Amino acid sequence: MADSLCVMDVYHAKGDETVDSKEQVFLEETFYILSKKKSVFRVRLTSKGLSLIKETDDIAKEQTILLRDIVGSKCMRSKRRRAGGGSCVCSSLVGHHQLKVVDENSGDLDESDISAYLYIYAYVLKRGRRTKRERTTITLRFRSYDRYEDNNKEALKWRTTIKCLLENLSISNNPPINDKKLLVLLNPKSGPGKAREIFQTKVAPILQEAEIPYDLQVTKYANYAREFVRTRNVYNWRGIVAVGGDGVLFEILNGMFERLDWQQAFAEVPLAILPCGSGNGLATTICYHYDEPFTNSNMTGLSISLTRNRTAPMDIMFSFLSVGWGLLSDIDIESERLRAIGGQRFTVWAIARLVGLRKYKGTVSYALIKDIKTIPKSKHPLLSHSVSQDGTLDSPDTEAFYDCDEQSETFKSVNGRRHERVDSWYSVHSRRSAFYSTRDSDYHSVTSGSEVRSPVHACMHGPAPHLPSLMSQLPNTWVHEHGEFVMVHVSYQTHIGADLLFAPQSKLCDGVMWMLIIRAGISRSQILSFLLTLTQGNLAEINNEFIKMVPVSAFRIVPEGQNGYLTVDGELVEYGPIQAEIFPNIINLLVPDNV
Template sequence: MAALLNFHVPKSAGMEQIARLTYESAKRKKCMAGDGQICSSTVLEETFYITSKKNTFYRVKLTEKGLSLQKESNGSTKTETIALNDIIGCRCMCSKKRSADSCACRPGASKIQLRVVESTENFLPYDEYDTSAYLYIYAYILKKARVKGARRRERTTITLRFRSFDKYEDNLREASRWRLAIKCLVARMPVPKMLMSPTHGNLESLLNACPGEQKKLLVLLNPKSGPGRGRETFQRRIHPILSEAERHYDIHITKYPNYAREFVRTKDIYQWCGILAVGGDGILFEVINGIFERPDWEKAVKELPLGVIPCGSGNGLAKSIAHAKQEPYDPNPMLISALSVVKSKKTPIDLIRIETRSQIMFSFLSVGWGFLADIDIESERLRVIGGQRFTVWSVARLIGLRTYKGKVSYLPCEKLPLSESNESLYEQDHIDDGKISHSRSYGDELDRILRYGSVRESRSYHDALDSNSNGAESGSNDFDDEDEVITESLSLETEKQSRHRLDSFYSATSRKSTYFSAGAMSSYHSVNESDGIGQCAENTDNRIIYGPPGKTPALTAQLPSTWIQIKGNFVMVHAAYQTHLAQDCFFAPRARLADGVIWLLIVRAGITRANLLQFLLGLSSGTHLTCSGVEMIPVQAFRIEPEVNGPIGHLTVDGEEVDYGPLQAEVFPSLATVMTP
């Protein structure tokens, strides 16, 4: 449902009153409340009416903290606010002019053919019977689910219809002022006072003044990650959100292993504003190591933040980012990861320099030897079933338990960083003077896809019209539900006796405009294109790796006495630097994105299968660390030396298998930057 609000002024108003945009930013000084707290000033304010409910109207205010909706009905008042942090974008639209060939009255014309809306930035022809300008505001609200303690983000579309003037350009000018102010506030930029003034009539300057990222995103997509639906997932789940936020991109589909690594290493990546890896943890591993194979790696890691869309089986980093920012990841991982991209927030992240006998690489997630590494690699044959492959193979390895002989050395942390507060980062900036109910628009293919992601279905504007025409009285119980102000069938419009009332609300339900309007600015590169990258990029042994030099002794050198050594038989040795190894694997609860710590878990031979089963069952909640025989040690560096004559197992780095043999790792705090919500 898209809540539809309409710009309204009294019919007796003159030109000064018609503009009636209350711009109080001229009074930019803060007002002091009685308790000494600072109030946010109002940037724009307007009253919108609803004709389907008598004596009901909304006072809509745009402040420096969000969009306030004050509903007044029969003397009762209720206010809700959409926090600025929850708004990802807004767009101006108009009803497109229909040609004779697409006349709605011609035989065979269907409703769906009328749902045409186009972006108005370039003055597209409009329907002469509807001079309204529509402002669509897209937000994703943090909501509490019915289950106690559970939260989710839900999509809300607020539509403001400006129709006070007889000319479309005049209505567009008013809508564009709101759009400019919202975009400036979302981007944390000053709102231009001169352009907000009702006396400023230059529409072109309003349209061109909106802030936005000039460069596109580079999207590298692995079509075979996880169950193999990466392309479909991106187009139907991620592109719509990028479109709403007007984040344009160039997408390249990977063609073979290490394609992304070669692309990042050889291309002019500074033409993009960031790199978005769509797939599992493997494609991000390729991107990171491609960056460190560039002589200008320092500039690359500084200027290009990394984003990840979880389409793989593990998706450990995506979950770790959401966990660090207290975002409800599990109900809808795609949504939270997409919001990380469009909100343009950046957070430093630790990287680990890995050295083996044949190569040097950089890791962002984990190093494994033994039990969990065996499960990760050997379950590849079950990739088609997705993340469940780990569960199935865990049972197999538990039955056929293996141990490995070798030596583990580590440099313990001298001092652990202070734990971050458990207080939600979102709550610090959240406006808690109200909760806005969530809604979804009609005919939205994306919403149907997200239905299983805890997003509720709702009625459309047209459904509401149909129900009202059948005798259902809308608005009889406006305040029965204390948790909702905007109902599922809210529709507001200006009462204009001199104008023919044409049902132009199809514009609010356009799938094309809402979800694909930014597509023309983005480019899609198919797998058949020749982009100059070599067709054989799998051999990584002879690559030149740049990046910061190691501070620890070389892999072949003797370790100093400050290192602690453990010899014997091991069931597993696993090092992690993020909280989660997979969406449901809460491996290192005390880890942070950039704490400068490697969390080294050691399970020695002799642990019972019962304790090991308890360990596996506790991985989802973090209680595995309480199991007997399990040690978690915070370290700065470590070395694994498997016995040459012992059983041959698997060594993994970020889920990718490396040569079985000596391996050394060292942490580099805050070396890279990731996109976060």
């Protein structure tokens, strides 16, 4: 239910208080409160927001509803109360007649009430022990004129100005119109399986208040989202929203890279995520960067970001979150059987894996960034070179698209052993698609026989790689570590889960990946301390004989043996050699407005 902040009547006086010179005043009126005849509100619509100055018995109190907290507004008028009708949210406006304020297009309008009502919807950020957003409705009643049409004209002027300000457009007499819809791809099986319910109850009402139309597509089988964005005209939509776990966005990302026009698509169609899964690393990262409260049950801030046109660039390594080998990947994949309990599944399975601690043998190689402050900012959003401290990744430009042909099925690793080749996203010699599908998917196809399914393996395109292929030797400037490991995890986001602050120094777009390496020999008590530290975000301060966190611009992991898990963005991929490099400024994300 709406929390009505104030219900005010327009009055013909004009406020004359001084205004901050940095604020531009667009509209100003004085209203009074019907229930308190000696109280008036001087209301200003400024470049900062909606300023409400309450004056009662020579005492003035001011409150400002910031523009970034306002999602939309709507003009209304009153309707006759039907016999047996319930209480009215605006009963104080009309005394015992209890007329209800409804959409002006509704039937059975009360022609005797010439007032026009403006509802302004806002979600005000309340900071305290528990920071959260509270829904607030400001109701302004315009009745300065003798005709409804004239009063409605005044209300519409306020509404139009608010809409222009929210969309960062020049003020005009005509409300801005953007008929483009959001494309919402929703996985109903993410996390505990409540994605559809959460979207309808938490997100859809905000989009409705903001007058943002959307197309909702519920995924029907594994890779549905990937196929959808690859085969449709994505330019018909103003943005693509992944609703579910990190895996939904993983599919969308791969589907976009399977388009020949991937570069234009990423530049013109921003992406967004609304977390309903178990991990929710990227969503937490976005909220962390933009000082937005986040819990799995409260997505208000992220929902508001869908109503704005603000975007921010993000690096990728042909994933959007992390690549893992060892402990954290074991916990992620093996806890799938506990998906119904949500994020708590990770804690439960972490205890199990701590008791039965495993170690894995292999080689970890990386291009170390000696000083992250020296990395130049990329000026070009796409096809720019990845940069390492020693320039070891720089190479002559190659074709901007991957070649889907393969020349060899094996390659020789640093230690001289031969391995069966596993596709790398980052080698120009990749044979198959760069996409890794999920094993043991919960999806079951419900497509009709007439529906044409696209090929399972489509050619992956993308920016030109600078790494040698997995069959080639790495530059001699790289660091190579061979031995037994408890885990290796690489991420370029601050969070790899809602409660796992992995790399506090990370930015959405800084050209840096953070590699956590834990060697075998570490005690269980040290592992427990590490897991507790992971929830507090102090990993950058940990460097000892067993644990270290290093900034890198590229890496290669070559596991030995056949037993283990490799994960990309929490999704299981083939177990074998894998490598990645950072590509700056590839994706545009819809982000909260914190200006």
